[in-house]
Amino acid sequence: MAMTVRDAERWVGRSLFDDAVPTPFLFIDRTILERNIARMQALANAAGVRLRPHTKTHKIAAIAKMQGQAGACGLTVAKLGEAQALIEAGIRTSFLVAQPFVGAEKVRWVLQLAEQNELLVCLDNLELAAFWGEIAAASGKVLDIVLIVDTGYQRFGVDWREAPAVAEQMARLKGIRFRGIRSHDGRTYRMPTLPERQKVACEEAERMAETAHQIRRLGVPCDLVSIGSTPGAYFVLQNGRTEGITELRPGNYVFHDRMQISLGVARPDDCALRVVASVVSLPRKGEALIDAGLKTLTGTQDRFTEGYGLVVNCPDAVVEKLWEECGLVRFADVPPKIGDRLVIIPNHACELTNLAEVVFYGSGDRIEGFWIAEGRGKVW
Amino acid sequence: MAMTVRDAERWVGRSLFDDAVPTPFLFIDRTILERNIARMQALANAAGVRLRPHTKTHKIAAIAKMQGQAGACGLTVAKLGEAQALIEAGIRTSFLVAQPFVGAEKVRWVLQLAEQNELLVCLDNLELAAFWGEIAAASGKVLDIVLIVDTGYQRFGVDWREAPAVAEQMARLKGIRFRGIRSHDGRTYRMPTLPERQKVACEEAERMAETAHQIRRLGVPCDLVSIGSTPGAYFVLQNGRTEGITELRPGNYVFHDRMQISLGVARPDDCALRVVASVVSLPRKGEALIDAGLKTLTGTQDRFTEGYGLVVNCPDAVVEKLWEECGLVRFADVPPKIGDRLVIIPNHACELTNLAEVVFYGSGDRIEGFWIAEGRGKVW
Structure with a gap:
């Protein structure tokens, strides 16, 4: 069955970690x-x-x-x-x-x-x-x-x-x-x-x-x-x-986002917007590839930290490199499995809803609804 | 009168440099x-x-x-x-x-x-x-x-x-x-x-x-x-x-794009996709601010050149820095005027139609039509 923005209602009520919900997606903790x-x-x-x-x-x-x-x-x-x-x-x-x-x-x-x-x-x-x-x-x-x-x-x-x-x-x-x-x-x-x-x-x-x-x-x-x-x-x-x-x-x-954490005005628990991405490949030891790249996370870097976002459910992971539709994540300790989901606080949250067709929101791990960003792409 | 993607038809037949056409926009030379x-x-x-x-x-x-x-x-x-x-x-x-x-x-x-x-x-x-x-x-x-x-x-x-x-x-x-x-x-x-x-x-x-x-x-x-x-x-x-x-x-x-020029497989004349942006501020000597930023050009850099794109109608200009909705352009020689339009070959063309609500196309300086990118934002 197709998975398009028209189907977003289908995932309301599910967990972020439910593999029926297609990744990558944005999630706002309400x-x-x-x-x-x-x-x-x-x-x-x-x-x-x-x-x-x-x-x-x-x-x-x-x-x-x-x-x-x-x-x-x-x-x-x-x-x-x-x-x-x-x-x-x-x-x-x-x-x-x-x-x-x-x-x-x-x-x-x-x-x-x-x-x-x-x-x-x-x-x-x-x-x-x-x-x-x-x-x-x-x-x-x-x-x-x-x-x-x-x-x-x-x-x-x-x-x-x-x-x-x-x-x-x-x-x-x-x-x-x-x-x-x-x-x-x-x-x-x-x-x-x-x-x-x-x-x-x-x-x-x-x-x-x-x-x-x-x-x-x-x-x-x-x-x-x-x-x-x-x-x-x-x-x-x-x-x-x-x-x-x-x-x-x-x-x-x-x-808030990883930059605001670096600047000293927010903690990870104050960051409401997260990217949920899946591990789709484990090509080499210590490395995983995820299905989110520049077209989801953007290439904006935080001048005080390394990589493209903070992986909240796997703190030793570094999102080392991004291409358009994938990212290379390096793991120091336990490697993930194919299909595992990473929850990532982006470096610069202000650029993300502009890229996303749909933005889910909810509490904890539960999706309670979704928003369509009315201002997306309005550069005039 | 409003200027939205619904009004795109209004600008067909006009020049890229006609100030009735709102900037920033993407233009494909057909x-x-x-x-x-x-x-x-x-x-x-x-x-x-x-x-x-x-x-x-x-x-x-x-x-x-x-x-x-x-x-x-x-x-x-x-x-x-x-x-x-x-x-x-x-x-x-x-x-x-x-x-x-x-x-x-x-x-x-x-x-x-x-x-x-x-x-x-x-x-x-x-x-x-x-x-x-x-x-x-x-x-x-x-x-x-x-x-x-x-x-x-x-x-x-x-x-x-x-x-x-x-x-x-x-x-x-x-x-x-x-x-x-x-x-x-x-x-x-x-x-x-x-x-x-x-x-x-x-x-x-x-x-x-x-x-x-x-x-x-x-x-x-x-x-x-x-x-x-x-x-x-x-x-x-x-x-x-x-x-x-x-x-x-x-x-x-x-x-093609500026990266392909750097790699030696294209010339500027082979680059079909351009960003048209307007000068909206001349805050200091030698500097202009344009109305295109990360949300139009993206922050992707070309490892062999400087700045965020090649300004084809002003070759001495360097797009030195981008913020979300604006960019700082440095000029060595003649500064532009407020309202002047810059035509920019982006560093990495593959990321741009994904950001744009509408993509104009035409020949030379003339807009002949527009496309809506059906695959925009389709990250699943």
């Missing part, structure tokens, strides 16, 4: 997921900061709804297409579109979406803002824009010291409503020690608060002061360093 | 695609070897049909789900499923698919073959199996020197029809020089021919002797070293 959502929200509430979770990590409307019910003030998406997909799935909230975009038609798309839901769009270029504003003004509308500020990571953004002057100019453009600033200081991911990561996260918050202060001194309202990243959010919340920050945009915290 | 398909088929025909293209590279039924019309003897898929998807799209042919699998239900799925189409299934383990055979025999059926042989790469496979004895035992199993052997010697991808790559490819062919000879000496028919990989296929065909080989299973040759 208990861990709910705990992760509740914990970040509680930390934000205690600090008096709003939470606007980044949904690129899961791309699943059901999880976005859980985040909303927990108290999120709105949602973050990377791309307009992700907002479109969540809206089509029935979500009504305020969206922040984190990545800049180009093209007049995308601006018109924003204006259309903004008729039903608040849409905050981000960019770091004055000419682009002027272009967006002209299109909005031509339709008698106003775009809510957010300036991307660079606090030291050097990806997107106007340098924080130059941002107030740029903000002042942007605020004067026609068709534009200047709403505030946002940052994403990914230095938290590359610093080698926990104190350095915490220092960078606090620096991001301080620089953003200072930038907002300087913008207001120029007479420009700056209601939104939003900082990004899961480690950054934990670090500023745990250290009580959110003064002047109005919103946090962590994404990965719903799942 | 002229190059057809030339690649015809050329490999002609080389195989001239050598008197059958061609069974690996469809994991494109996952698109329309391209599989083109390969069939050009003269392919059948198709290769990595996973059963890919065969299922192609069959549902109307393809009737002989399929070789290259990757081993486990679980009784997958064996029953094979038996069901094999009622309408020949299905050759591959594995490298005697116990697994016995298990498959028992399930087939219990339904009064026979499975066509192919033994995976390792000619030196050390991924899947029984070592070629031990393969004849294993083949003899497999051929005796009930429920099993032993059809032959297949290899994939990926050493062609990692050897530093062209002569070494050619030597490895010829070695794969020689070892497979010798293995088949030894199997037949044991009284076991071995009709299929199949070798894999695009560089391997070119090298054995160009060097006239296909004696004893009955089938070739290249996949990447339909598109």
Whole structure:
């Protein structure tokens, strides 16, 4: 009998280890997921900061709804297409579109979406803002824009010291409503020690608060002061360093992953998303081949550990190499048998539901249902 | 107006560089695609070897049909789900499923698919073959199996020197029809020089021919002797070293990519698949950010070159770093402008249609149509 996404219902009620359930597949532990959502929200509430979770990590409307019910003030998406997909799935909230975009038609798309839901769009270029504003003004509308500020990571953004002057100019453009600033200081991911990561996260918050202060001194309202990243959010919340920050945009915290374990903000038991794969070959001593590869786990590496994920039910195993549809696992001790299943915490959870036709969820080892990621592949 | 996969028809007839067409997107140059398909088929025909293209590279039924019309003897898929998807799209042919699998239900799925189409299934383990055979025999059926042989790469496979004895035992199993052997010697991808790559490819062919000879000496028919990989296929065909080989299973040759350029088997003009991305930010001197990242280009690197793809319309540009939905491009000379489009040959084309909701095709700069990859995400 065929095993396609149309048959997913057939496996509800079964165990992850039931060989009737085809591997490889993604499994979300719902208990861990709910705990992760509740914990970040509680930390934000205690600090008096709003939470606007980044949904690129899961791309699943059901999880976005859980985040909303927990108290999120709105949602973050990377791309307009992700907002479109969540809206089509029935979500009504305020969206922040984190990545800049180009093209007049995308601006018109924003204006259309903004008729039903608040849409905050981000960019770091004055000419682009002027272009967006002209299109909005031509339709008698106003775009809510957010300036991307660079606090030291050097990806997107106007340098924080130059941002107030740029903000002042942007605020004067026609068709534009200047709403505030946002940052994403990914230095938290590359610093080698926990104190350095915490220092960078606090620096991001301080620089953003200072930038907002300087913008207001120029007479420009700056209601939104939003900082990004899961480690950054934990670090500023745990250290009580959110003064002047109005919103946090962590994404990965719903799942956590091996990178977050390496960064010191999660334990394996906090990781909600796992890949279940089967051993399909034992070609040489100490080696097994599994049926999950780049098209399931992705080739993203964790700079602090070895291999492509943490095998939770076989801690001595190293997922040493991945090809498109298989992986080589090295075992120090007891080798597995053909058909054995490995449960793997991926290095970077944010890339996985984007690849999967179906995502199972449940508790413990039991599959209780499945989700189809509405935002999968929405790169526009 | 929304820009979703449902709107793809709207962009047919437009230029790749028309900013009404949303980026990032995949574009297949159909002229190059057809030339690649015809050329490999002609080389195989001239050598008197059958061609069974690996469809994991494109996952698109329309391209599989083109390969069939050009003269392919059948198709290769990595996973059963890919065969299922192609069959549902109307393809009737002989399929070789290259990757081993486990679980009784997958064996029953094979038996069901094999009622309408020949299905050759591959594995490298005697116990697994016995298990498959028992399930087939219990339904009064026979499975066509192919033994995976390792000619030196050390991924899947029984070592070629031990393969004849294993083949003899497999051929005796009930429920099993032993059809032959297949290899994939990926050493062609990692050897530093062209002569070494050619030597490895010829070695794969020689070892497979010798293995088949030894199997037949044991009284076991071995009709299929199949070798894999695009560089391997070119090298054995160009060097006239296909004696004893009955089938070739290249996949990447339909598109080619930056890896194939590095390996010396393609020029940029032979690369049919390109990613079109837009510059969305110019944050610092010499740097641009584009709207394509890991979720479009993947993080796979080419061991012989720098960065994440070759920017064909801006040869001095290096795609230096990718995040999920954006990439940092470094420019030595003239910087681009916001909204400029980069056309990028990816490092590894085989991973891209698996990520894309829609794949445009056309000639030159003109979009003439689009395909939806039926095999996208079929990891079972």
